[in-house]
Amino acid sequence: MLPDLPQHTQLIDASLVFPCPQSVFHSRATGFFGRGLSSSAPPELEVIQRFTIDIDPQNRPEPDVVVVRQAAVRGFEQTRVAASEVVLVIEVVSPDSASRDRETKPMKYARAKIPHFWRVENERGRPVIHAFELEPTTGTYTSVGIFRDRMKAEAPFPVDLDLTRIKTRRDTAE
Template sequence: MTVEVRSQKMTDPQLPGWMVPPPEGFTAEDLDHLPDLPAHTELIDGSLVFVSPQKDFHSVIIDLLVNALRRFTPREFRVRREMSVVLGPRQRPEPDVAILRAEALVGPDATAYQAKDVLLIVEVVSPDSETRDRERKPQLYAAAKIEHFWRVEQNGGKATVYVYELDPATKAYALMGIHHDKLQLKVPFEVDIDLTEIESL
């Protein structure tokens, strides 16, 4: 469910006060100060986006990718799951997996990372997030110059990974490959992940 930005005030007395957006929409900084905000709330185009209950596939494929990526990721980078990334004043999505530069870590109390420190973003598509994960978020990640983006889709209980790389000329993502049973890559670093392992998790 998305709370759209509206300039008029909401009058429903049962709604918490923080659900009344300012005329210009919420900002990335607001997410750290809104009381009782539901977990994993994202900010897209100034609107709050609330996440539906997670399905088993979503949880398991994230576990598989995080564990595998931690084995392959070079020492100068770190893997994080479900941490928001500030792309701009009104953009703060929460990708399912992100790889960022180790030097960007600021301690255990961090609530978000900056786009300039992110090397790779992974989004696992859910039924309620198809348009965001397939269209809007990639546009935002590309505009923020995040070089690598993977989109994971469920096909009959199996994972398909769409691998994209930022084209500096067009400033948009170019599809570099579609991977079904095995994810083998040389860029941004060498990766060899057996996607079929999801069946045993």
């Protein structure tokens, strides 16, 4: 990347995509999945938030959460990982990035053969997770489920996440 760019600048189709403002939902969902997957992931996998994937010279997206093979993480100064080392990417959709998160990035992740993709949407203040798996024959993603209150999945590793714990506002009754 070029020096002196704002943090979290992405390269998509050889164009720089500057970071957009993040909502409270986006921030909380990203943290929730980072923590939840870190506690569930087997030792050979590592969960990293907002980390660059090196797909090709024209595409270096930065998913909100990425799960990589532990061997791909070589040190604290590392700034990106090869797409071949990625097991799962999660994009939390923001109004400013909706078309990229729903259309552009999934297509690029599938072409890079990343096995799993989850898209997190804010549906009237509640998270909805659209989970996809790479279909080997077509090389495209196929839906493996839509989750609202609880996400139980076996791939890429067993997870059981209480999605009601992602809050978009403080619950004053607690």
